Amino acid sequence: MILEARDVTFSYEDGMIALDQASLVVRRQEKLAILGANGAGKSTLLSTLNGSFKPSSGNILLHGKPVSYNRKGLTELRSQVGLVLQDPDDQLFAASVFEDVSFGPLNLDLSKSEARVRVAQALDAMGIEALSHRPTHLLSFGQRKRVAIAGVLAMSPSVLLLDEPTAGLDPKGVEDLTQTLHDLAARGVAVVVATHDMDMAYAWADRIAVFEAGRILIEGTPDEVFGAEDFCERSSLRLPVIYRLSRELQRRGLISPGEGMPRGLNDLIPRLVAPKAN
Known part of the structure; x- marks a missing residue:
């Protein structure tokens, strides 16, 4: 186990309960898909696992120890648990690809030479070395998605969280990104994907957790989850x-x-x- 949400509850300012004593374990080198209808709590869970949201009750555990929400604790959590948002434009801000991917490593107080190595490795992992000096605003949507993921990978996380990573991609883009995420898991990174893409989740994931009303409804292997009785009726999803x-x-x-x-x-x-x- 690397990361765990244990009986986590989180409510927004308007009183809406997004997570209701939700529990989930993320294991090393696994490919985990989180499924659920709109409003089920998938995105909120990812933001809570990353420390962007602080639960009102329950705990987030990193390597078995509760996360501290002071500056030191959040820095440690976010250096090991990277979050890639659904819209890459919410993450990209630098003028060029190299500058954007460099931002995280440089803020870890790494030397410029160490940061360059991290950036080169991240660009290579995402297959976008040729885009290194391209302006980010001239990239296609799929390219911007890959740059956003590279920016997180440059932090060398143990866990990579992705919110709807295939949204807005063409079929070839989905296929390429799915293979990249498979390769990252093979290298030892735990990859967690929140998605509505049932076909991608079934073909790719080792384990699936289905969310409903802020907590896990079903969890298991893809065959166990999709073979569950009344799956569609209970989850509001399709097979x-x-x-x-x-x-x-x-x-x-x-x-x-x-x-x-x-x-x-x-x-x-x-x-x-x-x-x-x-």
Whole structure:
């Protein structure tokens, strides 16, 4: 365990309860998708895990110890738990890509040479080295998303939190970003994604937590979550297309049972049962 929300409650100034004794554990090197309808509490949870919001009750724990909300405690938390907002324009502010990605490392009191290494590694991880000296305002939306993530990665976080990372991206952009997030997890970063993209979550995540009314409704592997009885009615979400298709093909005996359901077309096609000759 790296990060944990334990019985966390948070209310906005108008009295709306966004988190209601919510609990969630983030483990090292895992890919965790947080699902939920609008207003379920996903974005608020990410901001609370990052220390942007302070819970009214309950605790955020980093490496098993409660987070302190003084300057030192928040600096430690945010150096290890990075948050990427849904709209990259809420995060980008420097004139060039290099300057923007450099901001975090330089504010960690690293030397310029150390900061340059961090920036180079982050740009390489996001595949945007060629954009290093481009003005941020001339980038496409997808490029700005990658720069925003690179800015967080340059802090060398243990946990990367992303709010709707695929929103506004074209299909190729979604595919590329999903692979990048997979690669980051393989390198040891715990990646947590709050999303409405059921298909991306099913294909990508190791574990899924479904939020409803500020607390976890269902949690488990993708097959456990989407196979739960009355999932759609309870969560106000839909099943992933590939899951629905695979379940129906399996019911009709057109795919072999195998282990678990296929998570994508590349998994589904090899398991199709060859038609019997007449």
